[in-house]
Amino acid sequence: MLKVISWNVNSVRARVDSVEHVLKTHQPDFLALQETKVTDDLFPYDQFPGYTCHISGQPSYNGVAWVCKNSCDVICRNLPGFEEQKRFIAIESNGWTLINVYVPNGGDAIGGDKYTYKLGWLEAFCDQISSYDTSKMLICGDFNIAPTDQDVYDPLKWNNCVLVSDEERAYWQKIKDIGLSDVFRTIHKDQPGFTWWDYRGFAYRRKHGLRIDHFLVSNDMIDRVEEITVDEETRRLDRPSDHAPVQVSLKL
DNA sequence: ATGGCGTCCGAGGGACGA
Numbered sequence: 001m002l003k004v005i006s007w008n009v010n011s012v013r014a015r016v017d018s019v020e021h022v023l024k025t026h027q028p029d030f031l032a033l034q035e036t037k038v039t040d041d042l043f044p045y046d047q048f049p050g051y052t053c054h055i056s057g058q059p060s061y062n063g064v065a066w067v068c069k070n071s072c073d074v075i076c077r078n079l080p081g082f083e084e085q086k087r088f089i090a091i092e093s094n095g096w097t098l099i100n101v102y103v104p105n106g107g108d109a110i111g112g113d114k115y116t117y118k119l120g121w122l123e124a125f126c127d128q129i130s131s132y133d134t135s136k137m138l139i140c141g142d143f144n145i146a147p148t149d150q151d152v153y154d155p156l157k158w159n160n161c162v163l164v165s166d167e168e169r170a171y172w173q174k175i176k177d178i179g180l181s182d183v184f185r186t187i188h189k190d191q192p193g194f195t196w197w198d199y200r201g202f203a204y205r206r207k208h209g210l211r212i213d214h215f216l217v218s219n220d221m222i223d224r225v226e227e228i229t230v231d232e233e234t235r236r237l238d239r240p241s242d243h244a245p246v247q248v249s250l251k252l
Numbered sequence: 253a254t255g256g257c258g259t260c261c262g263a264g265g266g267a268c269g270a
Contacts, residue, residue: 010269011259035269037260060260061268105269114268144270163270198270199257210270242258242270 001226002094002250003028006140006213007234008102008196008243012036012065016047018237019067022245023048026231029069030093032100034142036063056086064089064100064141072098075132081124088125090132094252097132101125101141106162115162118144122171126178134179139216142243147172147182150192151211163212180216183228183248195230196243204235215248224251 005028009015012033023031031051036043040055048067056077057063062085066072072093079088087102104121107114129139145168149155158164176182184193194209203209215228226249235244 014259035259107268108270161270196270201256203257212270239258 002030002096002252003247004030004032004098004138004140004215004250005231005245005247006032006034006100006142006215007245008034008142008213008241010035010241010243011038012063013038013042013044014239015241016044018234018240020047021237022231022234023051023067026245026247027069028247030072030098031067032098032140033065033067034063034087034100034102036065037061038063054089054091056089058086062086062102064102066091066098066100068093070094076128079121079124079128082121087121088128095136097134097137099129099137099139099141101139101143103142103144105144106168108162110160110162110165110167118162119167119171122168122174126171126174129175129178135218136221137180137216137218138221138248139175139180140214140246140248142212143172143214144212145169145172146210146212147185147214151194153192153194153208153210158210163210175216179219181219181222183215183217183222183225184211184246186222187225187228193230194244195246197235199242213243213246215246217250221250226250
């Protein structure tokens with residue numbers, strides 16, 4: 001069994017206790033963190049006994065990490081052409097290519113500079129993924145894309161907003177067209193599966209969420225998935241991240 | 253219509269997130 005968790009922690013240093021709790025509770029083989037918001041030298045390596053951390057970090061913003069129980073090799077710590085923002089780290093283990101991403105948010109306006117940056121990043125991401133062997137691949141992370149209106153608590157309110165635009169959703173499709181399946185939506189046809197709730201306005205309590213944190217696996221590997229769940233308990237802890245961890249179990 | 257909350261950096265409040 002291979003157990004992988006993906007979690008946008010919104011600062012790994014502010015969430016050390018919660019990360020420990022997640023590791024103890026679920027005992028994953030691999031934990032993918034996004035928005036670690038810390039340089040590599042200040043990463044709390046020593047706080048997660050039994051796990052080795054592979055980092056791609058920067059000051060204040062972004063940052064991704066693989067926290068690994070098993071040994072693995074780091075393949076790539078940057079998306080080519082977008083090295084200034086640390087949003088991509090790929091490793092290999094047991095014949096699997098495991099990719100952890102933090103897709104740019106895209107700002108608050110369709111057509112704005114941050115939105116354009118996001119689309120460019122997604123284009124480069126598709127090229128990078130296509131350059132690997134995609135037959136035994138798992139990609140997880142914060143994609144900042146809600147693939148369909150089912151993944152949005154109030155689609156009318158979110159109409160024409162960043163995270164749900166046609167262009168972003170077209171990139172989601174383009175990623176899947178490389179030969180990957182949306183794990184959550186394949187297993188759970190009806191659940192919303194929200195993974196993010198705004199800190200503001202009691203959004204979690206009111207179930208005002210989005211499904212933007214995803215797992216993709218190679219089409220030929222989808223039958224190996226035992227389960228995928230959103231760990232809302234961790235979202236209910238004191239001082240939570242605004243994202244919940246998502247966990248997948250699959251047969252090796 | 254706007255801000256609403258949380259984190260970082262660094263010493264006050266702006267940048268950023270989604």
